[in-house]
Amino acid sequence: MAGYPTGVAYPATHQPRIAPAHLAAVAWLAGAGHPAIDRPYRFCELGSGTGFTTNLLAAANPFAEFHAVDFNPAHVAEGRRLAEAGALPNVRHHALDFAAARAALPDLDFVALHGVWTWVDDAARRDVLAFLAERLRPGGLVYVSYTARPGMDGVAALRGAMAAAGLLADDRPPPERLARLAGWLARLRAAQPEFAEGDPTLAAYVEALPAMDEAGALHDLLAPDWRAEFHGSVRAAMATAGLDWVGDADLAMNLPGAGLPPAQAALLAAGGGEAVKDLLLRRAFRRDVYRRPGPAAATPLRWFRKDGGAGEPTAEVVAAGGAVPLVAAPSPPAGLPRLSPFNRTTLELGIGREDARIVAGTTIGGGVVLDRTTAYLLSAVAAAGPGGGARMMACRLAAEGRGISAGGRTVTDPAGLEHLIAPRIAQFEATDLPRLRRLGAVA
Ligand SMILES: C[S@@+](CC[C@H](N)C(=O)[O-])C[C@H]1O[C@@H](n2cnc3c(N)ncnc32)[C@H](O)[C@@H]1O
CATH class of the missing domain: 3.40.50.150 (Vaccinia Virus protein VP39)
Structure with missing residues (x-):
């Protein structure tokens, strides 16, 4: 195999x-x-x-x-x-x-x-x-x-049945293999609709498998040695x-x-x-x-405590993500926000299903996950200099053909967008930016 x-x-x-x-x-x-x-x-x-x-x-x-x-x-x-x-x-x-x-x-x-x-x-x-x-x-x-x-016993049984039915070890091109698998699963569900009942993990797998993309399926359940x-x-x-x-x-x-x-x-x-x-x-x-x-x-x-407190947190706070180990002291904010070349690059990369933007935080020694809007705001503020963030983000959105809904319509022209974005930039600079600086995502 x-x-x-x-x-x-x-x-x-x-x-x-x-x-x-x-x-x-x-x-x-x-x-x-x-x-x-x-x-x-x-x-x-x-x-x-x-x-x-x-x-x-x-x-x-x-x-x-x-x-x-x-x-x-x-x-x-x-x-x-x-x-x-x-x-x-x-x-x-x-x-x-x-x-x-x-x-x-x-x-x-x-x-x-x-x-x-x-x-x-x-x-x-x-x-x-x-x-x-x-x-x-x-x-x-x-x-x-x-x-x-x-937890995975039901899925392992399903995989064993798929292997025994000759669906896993075959040399057909991946799209054909996936289509055969989806067809077989559909027959299984039709023949025994309750077969995954009582096993939410198996039920979720059966739901997800036919829709799995080729890379996901090949590297996951179809990998020959999965166990x-x-x-x-x-x-x-x-x-x-x-x-x-x-x-x-x-x-x-x-x-x-x-x-x-x-x-x-x-x-x-x-x-x-x-x-x-x-x-x-x-x-x-x-x-x-x-x-x-x-x-x-x-x-x-x-420790880096998200509540801003000092001293060692309790185990419960750490387990809930309320405090993470500190690897370096944040550098004091000095003028314009500066992004590292790595963070400038990753602000443009969508990672994972939610297309999150992930930047490096040097204070916490790990990733800081941003939604797309926050990533756009950060890019604009870091690139534009004082007062120019709203115009820069408006031009970017207009160039990408994106709009913002306001008052029952979608605004797409640069001047209208700038007007809508300005207060969000101000809010970002007052709240998110200091937080991102504390995390070491922005210098
Ligand atoms: C499912 S991917 C996980 C990738 C990554 N760790 C992540 O979580 O996104 C497993 C990776 O292991 C690599 N791999 C499998 N067998 C290997 C081997 N014997 N030597 C080196 N890499 C191997 C594969 O090429 C693949 O990139």
């Missing part, structure tokens, strides 16, 4: 939970050590796709060194293009498989694999484990995500590389009770750990953090 698909490129994604600052927060919640995140360290993403997240992290942590590894040359070329456009001297994109990367890369403090473990074959998994065993420094952290059992796994078996695999489980990258899962109703939380407290949690929650996807025993950062984390 063919291996991991390389013929169709995977779309760029933003994975905020692989950021070293986020991994440090997971370790902090677990009371475990982590490498320092406010001074030089080395990070590697294995199976980085187009490398968007690693590039973003390099921009957000300019004092640290970043590596992205992927064996698809088209992915690596895209990662290098963005690194060049963003003028990032501290990132390298390697067109290597995991085995070759083990010999080529230096020792590392953080390694992340998102969307990889579930989809690669046994040989690639062994290569990943050998990489981690050899390249991760003592005290280093690893992020690994995967489709989880028992779902129990936390315990991934944990056992990581133990062979000398790694201990630290916690869950979905922060709230680390709080006692994990948000479960009282009777379930009490059952969980009585024992059984992640296996009981997964049985109760039936999550389809897990993101776990592991650690190689060893030295930890000597100084405690500093």
